[in-house]
Amino acid sequence: MTQEMIESAAAPRGAASAFLELRDLKVHFPTDDGLVKSVDGLSFQLEKGKTLGIVGESGSGKSVTSLAILGLHKGTRAHLSGEVWLDGTELIGASKEEVRKLRGSKMAMIFQDPLSALHPYFTIGSQIAEAYRIHNDVSRKAARARAVEMLERVGIPTPDKRVDDYPHQFSGGMRQRAMIAMSLSCNPELLIADEPTTALDVTVQAQILDLLRDLQKEFGSAIIMITHDLGVVAEFVDDLLVMYGGKCVEYGTVNEVFYEPQHPYTWGLLSSVTRLDRVREDRLKPIAGSPPSLINVPNGCAFHPRCPYEPQTGGKGSTVVPELVDAGKGHLVRCHLSAKERQDIFLKQVKPTL
Amino acid sequence: MTATAPDAAAALAGGSQPLLQVEGLQKYFPVNRGIIFQKQVGAVKAVDGLSFNVNKGETLGVVGETGCGKSTMGRLLTRLLEPSGGSIRFDGRDITHLSRAGMRPLRKDIQIIFQDPYSSLNPRHTIGTIVGAPFRLQKVQTDSGVKKAVQDLLALVGLNPEHYNRYPHEFSGGQRQRIGIARALALRPKMIVCDEPVSALDVSIQAQVINLLDDLQDEFDLTYVFIAHDLSVVRHISDRVAVMYLGKIVEIGDRISLYEHPMHPYTHALLSAVPVPDPVKESKRERILLTGDVPSPLNPPPACRFHTRCWKAQAICKQVEPPLVQIQPGHEVACHFPEERVLV
Numbered sequence: 001m002t003q004e005m006i007e008s009a010a011a012p013r014g015a016a017s018a019f020l021e022l023r024d025l026k027v028h029f030p031t032d033d034g035l036v037k038s039v040d041g042l043s044f045q046l047e048k049g050k051t052l053g054i055v056g057e058s059g060s061g062k063s064v065t066s067l068a069i070l071g072l073h074k075g076t077r078a079h080l081s082g083e084v085w086l087d088g089t090e091l092i093g094a095s096k097e098e099v100r101k102l103r104g105s106k107m108a109m110i111f112q113d114p115l116s117a118l119h120p121y122f123t124i125g126s127q128i129a130e131a132y133r134i135h136n137d138v139s140r141k142a143a144r145a146r147a148v149e150m151l152e153r154v155g156i157p158t159p160d161k162r163v164d165d166y167p168h169q170f171s172g173g174m175r176q177r178a179m180i181a182m183s184l185s186c187n188p189e190l191l192i193a194d195e196p197t198t199a200l201d202v203t204v205q206a207q208i209l210d211l212l213r214d215l216q217k218e219f220g221s222a223i224i225m226i227t228h229d230l231g232v233v234a235e236f237v238d239d240l241l242v243m244y245g246g247k248c249v250e251y252g253t254v255n256e257v258f259y260e261p262q263h264p265y266t267w268g269l270l271s272s273v274t275r276l277d278r279v280r281e282d283r284l285k286p287i288a289g290s291p292p293s294l295i296n297v298p299n300g301c302a303f304h305p306r307c308p309y310e311p312q313t314g315g316k317g318s319t320v321v322p323e324l325v326d327a328g329k330g331h332l333v334r335c336h337l338s339a340k341e342r343q344d345i346f347l348k349q350v351k352p353t354l
Numbered sequence: 355m356t357a358t359a360p361d362a363a364a365a366l367a368g369g370s371q372p373l374l375q376v377e378g379l380q381k382y383f384p385v386n387r388g389i390i391f392q393k394q395v396g397a398v399k400a401v402d403g404l405s406f407n408v409n410k411g412e413t414l415g416v417v418g419e420t421g422c423g424k425s426t427m428g429r430l431l432t433r434l435l436e437p438s439g440g441s442i443r444f445d446g447r448d449i450t451h452l453s454r455a456g457m458r459p460l461r462k463d464i465q466i467i468f469q470d471p472y473s474s475l476n477p478r479h480t481i482g483t484i485v486g487a488p489f490r491l492q493k494v495q496t497d498s499g500v501k502k503a504v505q506d507l508l509a510l511v512g513l514n515p516e517h518y519n520r521y522p523h524e525f526s527g528g529q530r531q532r533i534g535i536a537r538a539l540a541l542r543p544k545m546i547v548c549d550e551p552v553s554a555l556d557v558s559i560q561a562q563v564i565n566l567l568d569d570l571q572d573e574f575d576l577t578y579v580f581i582a583h584d585l586s587v588v589r590h591i592s593d594r595v596a597v598m599y600l601g602k603i604v605e606i607g608d609r610i611s612l613y614e615h616p617m618h619p620y621t622h623a624l625l626s627a628v629p630v631p632d633p634v635k636e637s638k639r640e641r642i643l644l645t646g647d648v649p650s651p652l653n654p655p656p657a658c659r660f661h662t663r664c665w666k667a668q669a670i671c672k673q674v675e676p677p678l679v680q681i682q683p684g685h686e687v688a689c690h691f692p693e694e695r696v697l698v
Contacts, residue, residue, distance in 0.1 A: 273586070275631065276625070
């Protein structure tokens with residue numbers, strides 16, 4: 001009840017004003033073992049030209065969210081509810097054909113593993129041209145010219161020759177560039193990058209991030225960057241959403257989340273990463289335990305079995321699901337601890353170890 | 355008295371010499387053409403002349419891009435591959451060309467942890483069988499049976515000993531990596547080659563496994579060769595770090611001098627490319643962008659192999675190969691124009 005009130009207060013019903021807006025998105029998969037709540041009530045807004053980072057462990061619902069925005073759960077057994085508004089159009093209730101028209105032209109995705117996302121039997125050029133011809137009524141020749149142009153744009157050397165190569169003839173970094181060329185071929189306004197650099201070397205990662213940044217400046221697209229690398233997040237995103245067990249546990253600008261993190265899970269993430277810029281003389285401080293199974297999400301706060309501050313909630317942690325509340329200036333956090341308690345713990349116990 | 359003096363000297367020398375000595379190690383994989391009349395048309399020079407030492411109880415980190423020969427090196431050190439040239443001495447003994455049978459007693463001392471915890475455990479064996487295999491293969495007698503020994507190992511790496519009869523699919527990625535570590539530890543090895551042991555794991559689980567490796571090193575005086583592409587993990591765990599490029603070491607040094615005073619342009623590029631989890635600091639850092647990809651090891655560039663991507667390359671870099679020379683005590687660089695640069 002109160003949950004609904006807060007959400008309705010934050011987002012008035014009706015057509016969304018933001019370019020992309022998710023309202024209480026839920027994606028549940030019925031399985032033989034029970035209902036898997038991959039995404040359980042996710043809401044956020046994203047404007048054009050901005051980048052939203054989504055971080056979380058494997059199985060926290062990051063990728064499922066992006067597939068839901070793209071409408072790729074349609075026709076599967078997944079149960080979707082909530083609303084996804086893209087530039088004034090609602091996508092969850094829209095038909096498969098309507099979403100199909102938007103996918104590729106208005107929104108596009110860059111997948112993590114380009115080798116399995118590209119078709120091995122077709123040339124890179126024909127795969128890019130196919131995407132372009134579906135959304136634009138042009139000749140084969142024009143589409144091919146577009147493919148060459150896009151390959152050049154993403155920095156592939158001698159694009160007029162490489163356009164006829166097959167994916168296996170490209171290196172990992174070049175394949176990822178080709179994927180980016182394909183997703184940008186119709187100038188999408190929303191680009192979802194699902195771990196675009198995880199499989200790449202750091203030197204290539206730097207090239208790809210640079211490329212994405214330049215392209216964003218040029219086209220003014222909105223980007224959702226899904227990753228588990230906090231370094232990439234710090235470098236690339238404006239706003240940051242931390243997911244745990246299918247729910248958003250913290251949301252804020254990247255500076256807020258990095259310098260004034262509010263949620264114990266975010267503290268754990270920040271203090272468990274190894275740092276390039278300094279040596280931690282003592283041991284790392286990992287989060288105890290492992291991520292929850294989504295079939296059997298812990299009662300109450302999903303993080304409570306791993307949370308060192310759970311005893312301070314007086315039993316609420318294991319019984320009541322905390323609400324996403326505003327901790328000031330739109331910095332949202334889902335935690336039972338009071339703002340004062342969080343502030344004390346962060347300043348006294350967490351900050352010195354970061 | 356006269357008889358014991360040489361023995362004592364030998365013992366002293368044995369105590370001070372490195373556990374692992376590698377000299378000019380090479381591995382060329384032949385490339386053949388033809389089906390019936392095969393002939394060699396070339397060779398992939400995966401590892402081409404590595405020389406380094408690893409002392410007892412220390413961790414040597416090895417970093418480099420994909421295809422630079424890190425994993426091949428790990429497999430040569432454990433003798434899962436036969437070297438094409440050079441020598442490997444382990445604990446004073448030449449193991450370069452030992453046969454399988456000759457190698458077997460040494461397998462107790464040299465172990466490996468693999469990258470992918472999903473493909474390195476047999477899905478049809480129980481954890482007990484997997485972790486107990488070293489005891490059976492080496493015919494090691496344990497005080498109170500193999501089962502007890504395996505359960506002790508499971509407890510040691512932070513798993514529940516009651517999981518003895520479970521199968522690998524019942525465990526998460528982090529737990530599987532712990533099983534791999536338990537298997538490697540079973541016979542109390544002297545050296546463990548860790549080939550990207552944490553890169554398949556989530557951040558919070560990564561930290562758990564790194565701490566575990568740290569604790570085990572302290573407890574059993576282990577020596578690690580830690581292969582990884584994540585420079586921040588290597589900084590945390592290593593005492594010394596070697597940077598590889600196309601089958602060669604371009605820079606090797608202790609952790610502090612390598613990360614704080616890197617000399618080789620490739621090291622500069624690698625370090626500058628790693629984003630730091632700190633938005634303000636990150637926005638102020640300079641970034642060196644390398645163009646293109648690593649050249650093919652089938653036909654590596656002549657002389658300095660990095661000259662095709664190096665912004666400092668001069669004529670000499672294309673003609674003369676820079677040797678690995680000591681710049682400061684314990685810090686060696688293979689570059690014609692080494693230059694210190696602060697990047698982290």
